[in-house]
Amino acid sequence: MGEIVSVDRPARHSTGLEPLRAQFPVLAQAVNGAPLAYLDNAATTQTPLPVQDAMRRFEQHDRANIHRGVHALSQRATDAFEQARNDLKRFVGAGAEHELVFTSGTTEALNLVAHGLSTSGAAPAVIQPGDEIIVSGLEHHANLVPWQQAARRRGATLRILRPDAQGRLHPEDLAQLLTPRTRVFAVTACANATGERPPFEALLALAAEAGAFTVLDAAQSVAHAVPGLSALDCDFMAFSGHKMYGPMGTGVLVGRRGALERLEPLRYGGDMVAWVSATEASFAELPLRLEGGTPNVSGAVGLAAAAAFIDQTGRALIDAHLSALRAHAAAGLAGLPGVTVLSAETGASAIVSFVAEGVHPHDIGTLLDEQGIAVRTGHHCAQPLLDHLGLGPTTRASFALYNTHAEVERLLAGVSHARKLLR
Structure with missing residues (x-):
C-alpha cells in the first residue's frame, strides 16, 4: 500500500529567514552521513553567533x-x-x-x-x-x-x-x-x-x-x-x-x-x-x-x-514562518495512513506531535536519526495529558526560525519510510 498520499498543503514561500541559518554553525554538520535537520527545538533551540x-x-x-x-x-x-x-x-x-x-x-x-x-x-x-x-x-x-x-x-x-x-x-x-x-x-x-x-x-x-x-x-x-x-x-x-x-x-x-x-x-x-x-x-x-x-x-x-x-529578526516574521512549517508538517503527516496528529488544527504553534498505528515512537525516532533528522519521542514530561488523550507516547517535531520546508519534506518522507519498514 502506498504511503504518500496527495493532500492539500499550505502554500510555502521564502520568508527571508534562510540567510540566518549561517548564524547557527551547529546546523552545518552532517549526522549519520546526512545534513542535520534539527527538529527538537521544543526541548532546546540552538544559539546564534550573536x-x-x-x-x-x-x-x-x-x-x-x-x-x-x-x-x-x-x-x-x-x-x-x-x-x-x-x-x-x-x-x-x-x-x-x-x-x-x-x-x-x-x-x-x-x-x-x-x-x-x-x-x-x-x-x-x-x-x-x-x-x-x-x-x-x-x-x-x-x-x-x-x-x-x-x-x-x-x-x-x-x-x-x-x-x-x-x-x-x-x-x-x-x-x-x-x-x-x-x-x-x-x-x-x-x-x-x-x-x-x-x-x-x-x-x-x-x-x-x-x-x-x-x-x-x-x-x-x-x-x-x-x-x-x-x-x-x-x-x-x-x-x-x-x-x-x-x-x-x-x-x-x-x-x-x-x-x-x-x-x-x-x-x-x-x-x-x-x-x-x-x-x-x-x-x-x-x-x-x-x-x-x-x-x-x-x-x-x-x-x-x-x-x-x-x-531584530522580527517576531511576526518568525511566528508566521513557524506556523507555516507546523501547518505543512501537520497536513503531510495527517495524510499518511495510520498517522494521528495531535491538536492538528491549533494555531500559533511550532510543535507537531503524532502517533503512527502499530509503530513505537522510539523506533521512528531512531530511523529518523539515521537520516540526520532529530526529533523527540516519548511522553515529553506530560504523561497525564497523553494518558488522558489515550494515545501513549508520541513522536514530536518542533520548529525554529532556521528550519525549512525542505526539512519538513524530509521529515514526511522519513516517517513514511519508517512506517513501511516497521510495519
Whole structure:
C-alpha cells in the first residue's frame, strides 16, 4: 500500500529567514552521513553567533561577581546583569508594576512560585488548608508536580482543568471549577506535548476575577509568540533561555511586584539578605530577595542577547514562518495512513506531535536519526495529558526560525519510510 498520499498543503514561500541559518554553525554538520535537520527545538533551540559572542565578550572582559565589589570588573558585570534584566522586561512587555527574577529555567521559576505560596516565613503561607489549586491538564510536569507538592504540604485540594478529547481547554469548564477557595490557577501558553495553544488570556482573566493568583508557563511561546505581560491578567510568568535561542541553565520569573512579594524565598544566603545576625536575618527587596547565591551572569547576558536577536529578526516574521512549517508538517503527516496528529488544527504553534498505528515512537525516532533528522519521542514530561488523550507516547517535531520546508519534506518522507519498514 502506498504511503504518500496527495493532500492539500499550505502554500510555502521564502520568508527571508534562510540567510540566518549561517548564524547557527551547529546546523552545518552532517549526522549519520546526512545534513542535520534539527527538529527538537521544543526541548532546546540552538544559539546564534550573536548570543555566543555576547557571552564570550562578557567572559573575556567583564567576568566578576556582581553587587558586592567596588572594582571595575565587578561594576561592569553588575551593569551588564542589570541591563539584561531591563532588556528582558521590555521584551515581555512588563510594566512599572512588574519585576523580573533570574532563575535557572522555567522549572526553577515554577518551583519558586509553588514553594513560595505554600511555605510560611515572616508571613503565613498564601495557600492554607482547605484551599484549592487549579492546574490545566495540558501541563509539563514542571507546572504540575510542584503544585501537587504544594497541595500536599498545605492540605489543599488540587483540581485539574481537563481538556476535551481533542486536547483543547474551554473557559466555561474553568468557570465551573473556580470557587471562593481557589488560590492559584496555573496554565501553559502552549502545550509542549501536543502543540495546543489554549485560550490562556481568557482563562487567566477568569481566574483573576475569581481572586486567584495566576501562573503562566510561557516556555514554548517565548521564542516566537511572546505574551505581552501588561495585557494579561497574570501574576507570574516563567520561561527558559534554552527554548528561545539562549543559553542553557537560564530562565526568568517575571510578574507583579505585589505577587512576587508574597513568595517565601526558595534559596537563602548571599545577596538576598539586607542584614544578618547570629540568630536572625532580614531579606533584601525584590528582585534580590528571590535571587540568593551567585547568579549565572554570562547566562543573563546571553539571554538578553537572544531576546534582541528575536526582535531584530522580527517576531511576526518568525511566528508566521513557524506556523507555516507546523501547518505543512501537520497536513503531510495527517495524510499518511495510520498517522494521528495531535491538536492538528491549533494555531500559533511550532510543535507537531503524532502517533503512527502499530509503530513505537522510539523506533521512528531512531530511523529518523539515521537520516540526520532529530526529533523527540516519548511522553515529553506530560504523561497525564497523553494518558488522558489515550494515545501513549508520541513522536514530536518542533520548529525554529532556521528550519525549512525542505526539512519538513524530509521529515514526511522519513516517517513514511519508517512506517513501511516497521510495519
